[in-house]
Amino acid sequence: MYKIVKAVELAPKIKLFEVYAPQIAEKACPGQFIIVIIDEKGERVPLTIAGYDADKGTITFVFNEVGKTTKQLGLLKEGDFIANITGPLGNPSEIRSFGKVLCVAGGVMIAPMLLQVKALRETGNTVVTVLGARIKELLFFKEEMKALSHRLYVATDDGSEGYQGMDFLKDILAEERFDRCIAMGPVPMLKVVCDLTKPYKIPTIVTLMPIMVDGMGMCGVCRVNVGGQMKFGCVDGPEFDGHLVDFDGLIKRQRMFLPEERLSALLWELGGCGCGGK
Template sequence: MYKIVTKKELAPKIKLFEVYAPEIAEKAKPGQFIILIIDEKGERIPLTIAGYNTEKGTITFVFNEVGKTTKQLGLLKEGDCIQSITGPLGNPSEIRNFGKVLCVAGGVMIAPMLLQVKALREAGNTVTTVMGARIKELLFFEEEMRALSHNFYVATDDGSKGYKGLSFLKEVLEKEKFDRCVTMGPVVMMQNVCEITKPFGIPTIVTLTPIMVDGMGMCGVCRVTVGGETKFACVDGPEFDGHKVDFEELVKRQRMFLPEERLSSLLWEKLGGRGCGGR
């Protein structure tokens, strides 16, 4: 059992948990993830590690309450326990001095990007960060990200704060040469970033979090096509060369079970936040 030490609401329906998991905290690195099971009847869900503290023995992750499991997770309080957390899983991010690095993060992935920005800066890189969300109310960690970045931009889909959309990145890239781009966020956003950076020849790394079950390469559910080859996001990734990812296939696979996911969430809500078995 893993005790929730801290719970915070960062934005509407976006929550941060700090959980006591000393064995995971000791080994965790930027870019890795965990597989979480709330209780004995819970499903396995992957969440990217957003922080770790070896002295306190804790790890941090952030999630958006969009489906049955994340809504159920959001009801837990400080002091409650999560039945199972497996990790750290996946390959850690490559952290070294690349030179000038552009980091683009959106949605809940702003949280793990903050960890990466910190590591990249400590490695000696000049870091330019772009953080975005659908609307300004869903932005968080803005001041923390600004403090760690040499250059900092904000973008929202509706233009309610900062730039409207990511098209302004073309102007940024025309004025300054970057040695690497790292992007984390919704698939459509990462695809957009890759399309913008490709003409400039900037190596672009994406973090893929497709549908996943075991997280250790046994089930093959998280397979993605990269450079014409089948890869498993859990063991070959989760980071890949964004210019080689088949985003069209990835989007289709992510949407395969949307009807079932919505039905599960609706049934859970209809039962008053209890499991389908009456729990």
């Protein structure tokens, strides 16, 4: 059992949990993820590691309440227990001195990006960060990111704070040379960023979040097409060369179980177990 030592609401439906998991905290690196199982009947939910402290024995993750399991997770409080957490899974991010790095984070993935930005600064990089969200109320970690970045831009889909959309990046990329771009967030945002950096041949690393089951390379559910080759998001990734990713194929696979997911969330909200009668 894994005890939740801190639970904070960062924005509407976005929660941060710090959990006592010393064996994971000891080995975790930026870019890796865990699989959370709430209770003995729980689904496996992959979540990106957003912090770790080997001395305290804790790991931190931030999640968006989008469906049955993440909503159920959101009901847990400080002092509650999670049945199982597996990790760290996936490959650590490549962190070294690249030069000038553009970090673009959208939605809930702002949280793990903070870890990357910190590591990039510690290895001597110049870091320009972009935070994106649908609306201003969903932005978080602005001050923390500002303190770590050489420059920070904010963008929202509706223009309620900062730039409207990611189009402003066109001007920045036309004026400045970047040695690397790292993007984490929703697939449409990753696709836009990759389209913008491609003409400038800026190596662009994206974190992919295909549907996963075991997270260990055995089930094949997380397959993604990268440069015409079939890769497993969990063991080959989760980070890939964004200029080679088939984003349209990824979006299709992510939506594969949408009717079942909606039914499961509805049944759970109505007070059932959310298993869809199975």
